[in-house]
Amino acid sequence: MIRQGRVRGSWRLVPYIAPSGRSQVLDFLDSLRLKDFPRFVQVREVLMPEIENRGPFLIGPPIWEGLGAGFYEIRSARVRLYCSVMDPRLVMMYRGVVKRWPRFREEDRRICQRARKDAESDAYDQEKREYLYRGICKKRGQAGPS
């Protein structure tokens, strides 16, 4: 863990959106918002700004933990947001879970690997995926992101 120095700046947290326009991590955060609002608030108002301002590697454990093979998790109590770091200064979030098991499950790892492969491909366009996601929100009758 890098513990010296301080690089304030421009890290971005970005939710992965599948080619279908669905986003497990955004759905997870929506459900957390309903089921455990204080936890949601802690993630959104305390952890996310800190990661964006400081960068994940200056935060380190127990909030930011490495899982191997380039995957990391953002931790808040039993909430886990699985992600990877992409250039430039971007944290792509693939999956959110409420952890009830000791390790990074193989099933979650496989899902994250598949998502990362897609996110790293030239075909991945965040703006287009966002458009698809908004379409799904509309169909569901949700307001979606503003």
Add this chain to the structure above:
Amino acid sequence: MARLDLLRTPYTGEEQARLESLRSRINVARAILDARLSAGLSQEEVGKAAGTKQSRVSEIEGMKGNPQLDTLDRIGRVLGLMVALVPVVGIEPALPELESWVVDSRSVVVLTAGGVGEHMLDFPMGRING
């Protein structure tokens, strides 16, 4: 890749009210986390220096539990912070007799200081007391 606000959908009116009830916890968690990371200290190191457990620091940063004022004070002092209650514009006092005091207090200048940023408050006591 364009900057998205998918992670920051606006709070509903009901959520805003709940958020306000969590405001103190959010402020304390942010202040402790920010100061600890700026100092390059682990939760364990802060806990040890404050004579408490790592789990207490984790609880405060995680907006969990109900930390004792004394514990919060000791952890804060390790990080160069002190616990303070400050009058805030927008919070109406429950007791009507405090109204004039609060009106006066609206002239309070809240300054940010380096390091801890927006969480470290510096205010002139004379102006608070009129």
